Amino acid sequence: MDLNEIRKERERWLGWKNIAPLRQALDELEEVESKLLLGDVVKVVGDYPDKEQIHNTAKMMMPWRKGPFDIFGTVIESEWQSFKKYNLLRPFFSLKGKKVADIGCNNGYYMFRFLEDSPKKLVGFDPSPLFRTQFDFIEKFAKTGIVYEMLGVEHAEFYEDKFDVIFCLGVLYHRSDPVTMLKQLYRALEKEGEVFLDTFYIEGDEEMALCPRSSYSKIPNIYFVPTIKALEHWCLRAGFSEFEVLRTSVTTPDEQRKTEWIEGESLENFLDPSDPTKTVEGYPAPRRVYVRLMKKRKEKR
Numbered sequence: 457m458d459l460n461e462i463r464k465e466r467e468r469w470l471g472w473k474n475i476a477p478l479r480q481a482l483d484e485l486e487e488v489e490s491k492l493l494l495g496d497v498v499k500v501v502g503d504y505p506d507k508e509q510i511h512n513t514a515k516m517m518m519p520w521r522k523g524p525f526d527i528f529g530t531v532i533e534s535e536w537q538s539f540k541k542y543n544l545l546r547p548f549f550s551l552k553g554k555k556v557a558d559i560g561c562n563n564g565y566y567m568f569r570f571l572e573d574s575p576k577k578l579v580g581f582d583p584s585p586l587f588r589t590q591f592d593f594i595e596k597f598a599k600t601g602i603v604y605e606m607l608g609v610e611h612a613e614f615y616e617d618k619f620d621v622i623f624c625l626g627v628l629y630h631r632s633d634p635v636t637m638l639k640q641l642y643r644a645l646e647k648e649g650e651v652f653l654d655t656f657y658i659e660g661d662e663e664m665a666l667c668p669r670s671s672y673s674k675i676p677n678i679y680f681v682p683t684i685k686a687l688e689h690w691c692l693r694a695g696f697s698e699f700e701v702l703r704t705s706v707t708t709p710d711e712q713r714k715t716e717w718i719e720g721e722s723l724e725n726f727l728d729p730s731d732p733t734k735t736v737e738g739y740p741a742p743r744r745v746y747v748r749l750m751k752k753r754k755e756k757r
């Protein structure tokens with residue numbers, strides 16, 4: 457696969473008519489001295505001369521799904537309180553000196569947070585020109601050197617580096633062939649690499665998956681919602697030798713809610729108003745499972 461051809465084609469997506477004005481607004485921003493502060497709110501601090509320009513540029517880039525960010529005092533209250541997922545996973549990984557990929561990285565919120573561990577290299581994969589533009593907005597001031605590729609999970613195995621650690625969060629249920637996706641992650645890893653993954657799941661001991669007719673929780677492109685057992689079997693069939701459940705959680709309006717930084721609806725509109733244990737489609741309400749997958753079993757001492 458010629459990734460350079462795909463990259464060139466995707467760079468052209470930044471010229472689409474809904475993206476081009478955002479790119480222009482980005483180019484018009486001044487270069488100023490600034491500092492990146494890492495915490496639940498990812499902050500860029502410094503003395504930007506025109507605060508309104510920052511605010512207006514950020515507003516043009518809506519919807520902001522992941523965050524929050526504070527860019528020179530403009531607080532971007534994203535739909536998701538992404539620090540909840542980050543803090544849940546934080547005790548389980550160590551990235552110092554490692555090559556790390558975040559596949560489905562959105563605007564890079566987690567990648568900025570990963571910098572606290574000083575990875576050797578940090579690469580984000582996400583084909584969305586809007587999320588790439590949000591990333592570029594922050595990176596323009598943060599100057600972290602994180603690499604953002606407008607490539608998908610389907611390209612990761614052909615990437616010039618293999619990765620020690622891959623995060624692939626909230627992507628599996630969007631793929632119509634989940635086992636193929638897991639194999640793609642497996643092939644993108646170094647020999648002893650590990651994957652951190654989360655996905656929606658349904659409760660039950662059997663190896664089964666829910667196949668929504670057309671949407672799940674009003675999300676149109678959800679193909680399979682497995683039991684944890686079914687997920688384990690997918691992962692083992694993809695070649696992983698270890699499957700470890702780290703945590704499970706139920707998404708609440710504390711974590712996902714409508715803010716002024718998104719248009720349209722959020723979690724409260726996706727659940728049945730008379731029974732919040734169900735989605736509007738009548739399926740079990742979203743639950744997430746967080747797992748660690750190992751490419752090769754660690755030697756037991």
Ligand SMILES: C[S@@+](CC[C@H](N)C(=O)[O-])C[C@H]1O[C@@H](n2cnc3c(N)ncnc32)[C@H](O)[C@@H]1O
Nearest residue numbers: 559560561562581582583584608609625626627
């Ligand atoms: C539900 S969001 C999850 C974002 C983030 N990883 C998280 O867990 O908060 C799914 C992300 O996958 C991205 N995406 C869409 N198609 C993709 C593909 N083929 N490969 C990788 N990511 C993809 C979307 O642009 C979006 O940012």
